[in-house]
Amino acid sequence: MPNEEEKFVEDIVDQDDNFSMWYNQVVRKAELADYAPVRGCMIIRPYGYAIWENLQRLLDARFKETDVQNAYFPLLIPQSFLQKEADHIEGFAPEVAWVTRGGGEELEEPLAIRPTSETIVGHSFAKWIQSYRDLPMLLNQWNNVMRWEKRTTLFLRTSEFLWQEGHTAHRTLDEAEERTRMMLEVYRSFAEEDAAIPVIAGRKSENEKFAGAQRTYSIEAMMGDGKALQSGTSHNLGTNFAKSFDIQFLDADGQRKYCATTSWGMSTRMIGGLIMVHGDKSGLIIPPRLAPYQVVIVPIWRKEKEREAVDELVTRVEKMLKGKVRVKVDRSDNTPGWKYNEWEMRGVPVRMEIGPRDVQNNSVMLVRRDNRAKEPVALDALETRLPALLEELQQALYQRALAFRESNTYSTESYDEFKRIIAEKRGFVRVKWAEDSAAELAIKEETKATLRVIPLEQPEGGVQGKCIYTGKPATCEAIFARAY
């Protein structure tokens, strides 16, 4: 009885007309998240949180394969800690929320709600690490952090967000660099294999690196409007934090030495990324590996006498798939058409229709979310066909996003053309570059495009030619784009 339902599937705005409005409508209508009464904070609703739980499970398993262990460090950080690493406090000070009262009293020292935990982890590493035998120390935590933001968008930029932050300590700079790159590769493979999002892995420029890092790497993805989204970062902190927090160890040669440390993080921002990469005009498309429901079953009958047999088959299929595929059965009173729209909008990868004819044929009808392709499947083939179809869809989403990125990536040696591309088209521009911070800031000022990343993959034999802006001999190729 859809007329009595208060919620309904409205038309959503076209992506091409207003991408950010499309994004906000989809996030709200699909019940992924909601604004909180505290400015800039969000409430992650069950359907959005279930995506986060799947991300956590898959990414956490990848961390553990590299011997990382989880731990938990406190929410509050003394002001004096934040100030120990000069670049770090300069980078984060404007964004910090401060606790100044507790238990009915003014605090002697204000406490920061962690914007990130390098300082408090560094303090602990200094206590725990004595000898080279204690190294490497490989920790991660899943937690909330807070960065006071002026302009916020659900998932993409909120004052409080959820993430994981990994922190490691090593015997040598080389080993820290190796771990930094290893975790970048973990992020790349998670993004491409589990989130079906093609990414460019590379190094950040000096301007864009983490406050306190020696070197920052990131993975950058192209959203459906051609803008870039930084989707995971991995920092080689060198001995910066080790020196600020006195993280030393006794080496095998009897010398006391500073550790080299790393940190790396991925956040709920990634959920924003997958919405903007895979969604279409009908709403979300969630890649099967991260989808809360991989399949939604819609029972169909016209006459009441058909209902019993349909219900029976639905229940049988539900039981058959339990523990193998994440299934939702929509038994609500809405019409089948209403249900199709709703679950398409919410991005369930595969719809399964079960009606009287399916009862007769001992089969079900599968419909892919991405291209609406229909496929009748006999019951006794379902347990093998359905997982295979989900995997096909997972790959198709990746390939579609990759093709989109390729067709929206430009290459030019002329700065005038560069400016035209940024102003008139959407996407990435790959240019020859001489790593000049002033030039980078000038380009940002003139075009709003930023240097997203210096890709790990560079032309074989090195880069020939001149920097697109300064005309100096180029040292690398770099990707510029407007970004979230």
Added chain:
Amino acid sequence: MPNEEEKFVEDIVDQDDNFSMWYNQVVRKAELADYAPVRGCMIIRPYGYAIWENLQRLLDARFKETDVQNAYFPLLIPQSFLQKEADHIEGFAPEVAWVTRGGGEELEEPLAIRPTSETIVGHSFAKWIQSYRDLPMLLNQWNNVMRWEKRTTLFLRTSEFLWQEGHTAHRTLDEAEERTRMMLEVYRSFAEEDAAIPVIAGRKSENEKFAGAQRTYSIEAMMGDGKALQSGTSHNLGTNFAKSFDIQFLDADGQRKYCATTSWGMSTRMIGGLIMVHGDKSGLIIPPRLAPYQVVIVPIWRKEKEREAVDELVTRVEKMLKGKVRVKVDRSDNTPGWKYNEWEMRGVPVRMEIGPRDVQNNSVMLVRRDNRAKEPVALDALETRLPALLEELQQALYQRALAFRESNTYSTESYDEFKRIIAEKRGFVRVKWAEDSAAELAIKEETKATLRVIPLEQPEGGVQGKCIYTGKPATCEAIFARAY
């Protein structure tokens, strides 16, 4: 080469001599947790956090079986929200930490770091719930909360702690009461089956109920020193929060009505509980279902030429058990004896010794942590015998704790004897009771014992006789004890 190791297995104080010192030593030496530089906060180290991860996985699965979904609500709560429910703010105000500055500016309204989330969840329920079709709404979140504490103990009472808090909204008071009791039962079964901790499930007195609740239930466990630990609570909030936050729905009869709501929580405190219930003079004993490592393999050889064959068998066994049992192989340079002490102290349920004789016999030696019973097991029986042994140990820990509780539970009808028991013995006292708040406070004042719980299990046919304190006709039996 143990002499070069800086950490070592010291003797720990006897439980009977100083239980709280024993507790603190074990928590620190086993590397479960550490004090943070912010007063009253803790760092949960990987070995402690792995227990929490196991607890989360098992408890979360129990929640989901009852159709609860996870979500995430914000860390910060406006002051005005906390003030809407009068009892609630009165209960929590003294413990709140306040954020007063953010992004470089003084905030117009101070923001509380959540001590619990009934208020912000209530605000959201009011937005999301329109009709009876939206009910019940069954949410849970795994998160951090903060309650400014004066005296703190790792896991048992810290200013910041981790927990889960469930929040549900219902159509009727009866349904809310049913859910409150259902979640109490989830906690009971988790505590007894997964944590091997026998608990008494029951109702809290008016004095001890949650600030804002109509009725609070809890599970109470007896620690190794006879004191009680409240280990999980479930609150029927009636329409208190619904009225404060205007959570109404349109019922099938066309009337707008207030929802009835519930909340329920279990925290990292539970880790303190399992330490204090199962530990012995050698340190921790972690019940197998929650143990980070269920088995530790200690390779043994005297002569270098024995080493290769032992290593080979160890690796074979490790591979054989992978994915079936959580195994740690201690390949460090420490002596076997050192390793035995260390892993006994850290509470690994079963030790597996593998030496040259085991290589010859194609077998391994299993040693139980609780009673040191040794058992040689042939390799081809290991995959079935080891899980069975772990389950035997799980049951034995429960039975031992139950026997301890039974032998330290007293029953008396004389208040003088009651006082003697509380002063001279350890444990619980079960008495006849007339539910009188003033009498309860007087007993607390005179003996430091508090009314822990009015057990769900009451004498058949009702309670006969007089209240132990007031002499009024008893209405129930109640458990008193000193408590954490």
